[in-house]
Amino acid sequence: MVIGEGVEWGLHCCVALAWLDDHAPIATARLAEIFELPPEYLKKRLQPLVREGILDSTPGARGGYRLARAPERITLMDVVAAVEGRTDAFRCTEIRRRGAGAARARAEFAEPCGIARAMGRAELAWRRELAGQTVADLMAGSHENASKYVRRFYAGVTG
């Protein structure tokens, strides 16, 4: 089970964009520099965040990204769902209905499979935890120097 790099990139970019909000919109190339990421690939990774209304994207030479809403209103679940989709990680293919189950009455399968339900409860716990944390929490939990260095780097000050 693997969560793609798009989630890591997306969350770090959300935090950086929040810190640079007074400079927004931030061009893809400038945002990519902050983490030494390949700009074209980053652009692709941020597209789902734009599509899902987490980032605003302004086209053109002076265009770029900004957060579409306040950091308190962007949860980790929002970002993970945008990048990874909303489909459950566990996919029940109803093997209980096959073989030994084929002879059973259809009504016996009215309730979802207990294995799918058990796996679903665990995913719900994961989603709840992600939904309870916001980009604002990530900002608050960062090292006190993190925002300063991002802002300095963006402004091109080396000292």
Added chain:
Amino acid sequence: MVIGEGVEWGLHCCVALAWLDDHAPIATARLAEIFELPPEYLKKRLQPLVREGILDSTPGARGGYRLARAPERITLMDVVAAVEGRTDAFRCTEIRRRGAGAARARAEFAEPCGIARAMGRAELAWRRELAGQTVADLMAGSHENASKYVRRFYAGVTG
């Protein structure tokens, strides 16, 4: 993010093996029939469960599988970890240290990245939920007819 079919197959097989414990060991082909699964492929999927001490495998013509311990002592986490591995789904590549972070003192990165910690908390919630449910719980949560049909099917009684 996708959990492979090995988890679904593995959990259903654990439950079926528990119901058929008095017939054990259960040959791969017979176990595969119960869910209409391809026997060779099922064998491959069950290997990690044998390796992790969840199933016992007896070789030979009269060989097969049985649970290696009581259903109460096999958690969903055991099966998921055996099949999917114990690596975190979210992999932090420390992009915070690059670009804007490159100028920062190493000591500032002594604490794990807040984004990795936040993602880790969610995975912990998922793992805890999986660790709190056992194969015995799956058996108890099954439809009352499920075990009867598996046992009948295995015994070859059609009525």
